[in-house]
Amino acid sequence: MHSSGRLHSLRLGLSLLALTTPLAASADEAHSWCIPGGPKNQNGSSNGQVNDIVEHVCNASGFSHCCDQVKGTWDLACIQKGSSYAFTQLNQDVCGRYAWGQGPIPGTQQYYPRDFNLVALAGPVSGLADVEGPVASYGLATARSFSLNSAQKERVALVAQGGVSFNNGTVYGDVQYAGAYNTNGRSVTYIHGEPRPTFPGPFPIDFTTARARLKEMSASLNLYPTTPGSSVTKSYSTLTFKGTSHVLNVFSISSSLLTGTSTYVFDVPPESTVIVNVPNATRVTIQNAGFSDASGHALPANNMLWNFPFAPALTVQSVGFPASILAPSAAVTLKWAFVRGTVVGWSATVDAELHWRPFQLPGCGGCLCLDQGWSCSADTILSDDGTPGMLGPEAGFLHIEGGDYRAENVPREAPDHRIWYSFRPANLMPKTRPLAVFFNGGPGSATSNVLFSFGTGPVKQVDPTGDATSLTLVSNSHSWTEFANLLYIDAPGTGFSYPLPHAGNTTNDVGIDIDDDAGIFLRVILQFLRRHPALRANRIILVGESYGGTRATLMLHYLYNYQQVAGGGAGPYRNSRLYSDLMDYFSAVYHTQSPDPLKMKETFGHQVLIDPVVVGRYQTDNNKKYEPQNPLPPSTNPDQNNPGKCWIQWQTSGGDWVFPTCDVYNCDKPVINGVYWSYVLMDLASANLTKVATLNQMLGVNAATI
Amino acid sequence: MKASARSQAFGREHGNIVSPSNDWLNTFGYTLAPGDNYFLGLNNGVQDGYGCRRDYAGTGWCTGSVSRQWRSDYPTGADVGGDFALNVYRLGGTLITVTKYDSVVPSQAISDALNSGDIPNVLPCPQPGSIPCGAYYQPNQSTPYSSPGIMRIAFTPIDGISGTTVNITMPTAYNSGHSVTMRDGDSLQADVRLWFKYTAFDPW
Numbered sequence: 052m053h054s055s056g057r058l059h060s061l062r063l064g065l066s067l068l069a070l071t072t073p074l075a076a077s078a079d080e081a082h083s084w085c086i087p088g089g090p091k092n093q094n095g096s097s098n099g100q101v102n103d104i105v106e107h108v109c110n111a112s113g114f115s116h117c118c119d120q121v122k123g124t125w126d127l128a129c130i131q132k133g134s135s136y137a138f139t140q141l142n143q144d145v146c147g148r149y150a151w152g153q154g155p156i157p158g159t160q161q162y163y164p165r166d167f168n169l170v171a172l173a174g175p176v177s178g179l180a181d182v183e184g185p186v187a188s189y190g191l192a193t194a195r196s197f198s199l200n201s202a203q204k205e206r207v208a209l210v211a212q213g214g215v216s217f218n219n220g221t222v223y224g225d226v227q228y229a230g231a232y233n234t235n236g237r238s239v240t241y242i243h244g245e246p247r248p249t250f251p252g253p254f255p256i257d258f259t260t261a262r263a264r265l266k267e268m269s270a271s272l273n274l275y276p277t278t279p280g281s282s283v284t285k286s287y288s289t290l291t292f293k294g295t296s297h298v299l300n301v302f303s304i305s306s307s308l309l310t311g312t313s314t315y316v317f318d319v320p321p322e323s324t325v326i327v328n329v330p331n332a333t334r335v336t337i338q339n340a341g342f343s344d345a346s347g348h349a350l351p352a353n354n355m356l357w358n359f360p361f362a363p364a365l366t367v368q369s370v371g372f373p374a375s376i377l378a379p380s381a382a383v384t385l386k387w388a389f390v391r392g393t394v395v396g397w398s399a400t401v402d403a404e405l406h407w408r409p410f411q412l413p414g415c416g417g418c419l420c421l422d423q424g425w426s427c428s429a430d431t432i433l434s435d436d437g438t439p440g441m442l443g444p445e446a447g448f449l450h451i452e453g454g455d456y457r458a459e460n461v462p463r464e465a466p467d468h469r470i471w472y473s474f475r476p477a478n479l480m481p482k483t484r485p486l487a488v489f490f491n492g493g494p495g496s497a498t499s500n501v502l503f504s505f506g507t508g509p510v511k512q513v514d515p516t517g518d519a520t521s522l523t524l525v526s527n528s529h530s531w532t533e534f535a536n537l538l539y540i541d542a543p544g545t546g547f548s549y550p551l552p553h554a555g556n557t558t559n560d561v562g563i564d565i566d567d568d569a570g571i572f573l574r575v576i577l578q579f580l581r582r583h584p585a586l587r588a589n590r591i592i593l594v595g596e597s598y599g600g601t602r603a604t605l606m607l608h609y610l611y612n613y614q615q616v617a618g619g620g621a622g623p624y625r626n627s628r629l630y631s632d633l634m635d636y637f638s639a640v641y642h643t644q645s646p647d648p649l650k651m652k653e654t655f656g657h658q659v660l661i662d663p664v665v666v667g668r669y670q671t672d673n674n675k676k677y678e679p680q681n682p683l684p685p686s687t688n689p690d691q692n693n694p695g696k697c698w699i700q701w702q703t704s705g706g707d708w709v710f711p712t713c714d715v716y717n718c719d720k721p722v723i724n725g726v727y728w729s730y731v732l733m734d735l736a737s738a739n740l741t742k743v744a745t746l747n748q749m750l751g752v753n754a755a756t757i
Numbered sequence: 758m759k760a761s762a763r764s765q766a767f768g769r770e771h772g773n774i775v776s777p778s779n780d781w782l783n784t785f786g787y788t789l790a791p792g793d794n795y796f797l798g799l800n801n802g803v804q805d806g807y808g809c810r811r812d813y814a815g816t817g818w819c820t821g822s823v824s825r826q827w828r829s830d831y832p833t834g835a836d837v838g839g840d841f842a843l844n845v846y847r848l849g850g851t852l853i854t855v856t857k858y859d860s861v862v863p864s865q866a867i868s869d870a871l872n873s874g875d876i877p878n879v880l881p882c883p884q885p886g887s888i889p890c891g892a893y894y895q896p897n898q899s900t901p902y903s904s905p906g907i908m909r910i911a912f913t914p915i916d917g918i919s920g921t922t923v924n925i926t927m928p929t930a931y932n933s934g935h936s937v938t939m940r941d942g943d944s945l946q947a948d949v950r951l952w953f954k955y956t957a958f959d960p961w
Contacts, residue, residue: 660852
């Protein structure tokens with residue numbers, strides 16, 4: 052059975068190429084564009100389909116470097132562009148990249164095998180005990196004294212088509228199953244989940260299709276040529292892999308080299324992706340061994356895949372295995388081991404710890420590689436569809452196109468804006484969590500040096516001495532990431548955001564139009580969601596401070612009164628670009644372009660307003676009634692009309708203005724060298740943000756690559 | 758972020774300009790466009806309305822029509838207030854902080870403003886502060902999901918429904934002023950977390 056499966060997979064792998072020239076030559080040719088290298092010649096192949104793909108990439112806007120024979124290079128952006136074209140236009144996963152992210156499981160944004168710890172494509176999974184991530188099993192899944200999906204990064208902990216047999220354990224998330232569900236009379240605890248039978252109805256994973264595609268993928272990866280300049284050498288019991296590519300290092304070894312090897316050394320750039328192909332159609336064993344880099348240190352997780360396209364059996368025993376495993380035809384046995392990665396096999400027998408470090412095929416880092424309107428740090432890895440395959444810290448700019456619009460029935464023209472954002476995913480199950488969107492007020496205030504810096508995110512700035520002389524970074528034990536994903540936005544022209552002239556405009560006005568400001572903010576959120584499908588239909592919590600209350604009010608007004616925003620609408624603010632973004636969002640999330648307000652409430656139903664202005668001067672005219680008591684000594688309060696009160700400023704009978712000696716925003720705090728205490732803190736925070744290392748810590752990404 | 762990518766940036770020369778560190782300049786570049794700076798905590802250039810500011814060429818003040826003002830324009834305040842009330846009515850989930858030492862934007866004043874009689878959607882009230890008309894702030898009203906405090910708003914008939922009142926959660930316990938997260942971030946997070954849990958469909 053396995054033998055015929057192998058032959059089938061090989062045939063499928065080659066048939067993917069659908070070439071017009073002899074298979075042997077064209078196989079290499081097609082896969083040569085699946086890895087980085089020198090620039091491609093648009094007509095350099097004898098295969099018409101390869102030429103078609105290369106030509107499409109090189110003629111695409113922003114991709115001319117892929118074919119520039121002097122300065123160009125065929126990088127991951129070129130590969131992704133070609134892969135996307137081949138997948139959507141030719142219905143072919145030529146590079147084997149799409150198979151890794153199939154699905155998702157209906158009702159979730161959980162793809163397989165990418166978002167799983169262990170997948171058995173055609174047989175059972177037995178012996179589950181300590182598994183940080185989700186498991187998918189075609190056959191019966193058995194677990195004893197177990198902890199399943201304890202990392203809680205994904206919603207579905209177990210998908211088992213052949214039934215479930217549990218015995219004393221804890222499940223973090225849902226179990227979706229067909230067949231029998233048996234706890235054998237023992238205790239099974241569910242945290243944030245429950246058992247969910249899937250019958251009647253289709254099973255959430257189509258294992259037949261998944262099996263075929265992953266075999267194709269495995270065969271395709273096996274055709275990747277070994278990276279030029281790389282080597283594999285064995286000295287006594289040490290096997291050393293040496294590669295110099297900072298992007299992708301591909302090795303191919305015989306399984307015989309694994310015999311007697313107790314030390315595996317990977318001398319490769321730490322940020323590079325490593326693929327080790329072991330093409331033998333024999334039983335393979337890796338045992339009693341350790342892995343390290345060239346300095347003897349542990350290898351980084353997430354970026355190494357061992358590919359066993361034809362092995363009928365694979366045993367990993369007494370090994371700390373720091374990589375993912377793709378062995379679609381193998382009965383996999385993991386014994387006395389711990390594995391950091393995703394394991395894909397025909398079946399799986401597990402007596403090991405599985406740690407959730409999902410492998411992701413290398414994509415082009417940094418969002419500009421596929422989308423000219425979106426720049427972000429290079430550690431944001433994009434899947435072939437141009438979206439982040441997994442949710443991680445992210446920061447960058449969204450380019451919001453300006454141009455003509457109408458406000459108060461007056462035609463106006465807005466500049467383009469590059470709007471700065473920082474994203475931090477929720478600690479647990481981020482795809483199921485709401486998106487909290489933070490913005491400060493002013494108008495003109497940045498978000499980065501207030502809500503972003505103080506007390507909301509995973510890292511916060513604090514005043515350790517209390518004298519407002521310096522701020523330090525500490526981990527925030529009350530981060531909002533405990534229950535939400537976080538998106539911080541600097542308003543147009545503030546913080547890191549900056550305007551650019553719109554093509555053809557005559558003046559570059561930086562003043563704020565309260566209507567267009569809110570319109571821009573709403574467009575930023577909608578465009579961010581479009582680029583993050585895993586979050587697109589999630590609940591939104593608008594978190595606006597001070598003038599941010601006015602902004603939030605107008606944003607929601609435009610959402611709920613979308614008809615008025617249309618170019619021909621009757622509202623005070625009409626912007627066809629915002630209207631277009633709204634229609635795109637409505638179609639994708641509500642499945643209609645004329646949603647009911649109750650439907651919109653399901654996503655945009657929450658706002659948190661921090662000391663907001665929401666009724667303009669009607670509100671501020673009533674401030675005096677609520678002036679708080681000033682706890683500072685009376686000598687600091689010269690307003691004789693309001694003794695003991697906090698006050699903003701005071702005009703004498705002679706008409707002179709007297710300015711307060713306490714911080715009007717925190718009137719129990721002083722003015723320091725003529726500056727309000729809170730402004731001093733904001734300035735200190737700003738200074739920290741313009742130190743690269745500090746900013747990196749706060750963002751969780753490498754800002755230097757944005 | 759790099760200077761080379763923002764050579765046309767403008768309008769960032771008035772406000773809280775931060776001088777970047779040397780490592781920043783080494784990383785992103787030393788020379789920006791004349792009207793640009795890397796970080797601006799507060800941009801004063803945006804505050805006086807669109808269509809009324811300096812243009813990039815420095816030719817002085819614009820004379821074109823000015824956009825709606827957020828601060829001094831009474832009709833705009835009433836419009837925004839009406840939109841705010843309608844949002845509250847439709848959303849179901851609004852939390853507003855009330856801080857102890859803010860003398861610039863006390864949230865309690867929202868209820869007085871809504872009672873002015875000019876605000877669309879809010880039920881006019883001859884004697885503000887009594888439900889079922891107008892808006893009523895109750896600082897000591899306990900809630901099941903956060904620190905005490907609510908504001909109750911009575912609405913004119915909307916969408917064919919009359920006589921409706923809606924509550925805004927207004928936790929009052931913060932021993933701080935504006936930008937509460939600077940001093941009471943832990944308390945606010947706990948309140949918001951609980952409030953969201955009870956007001957949204959939250960399976961956790």
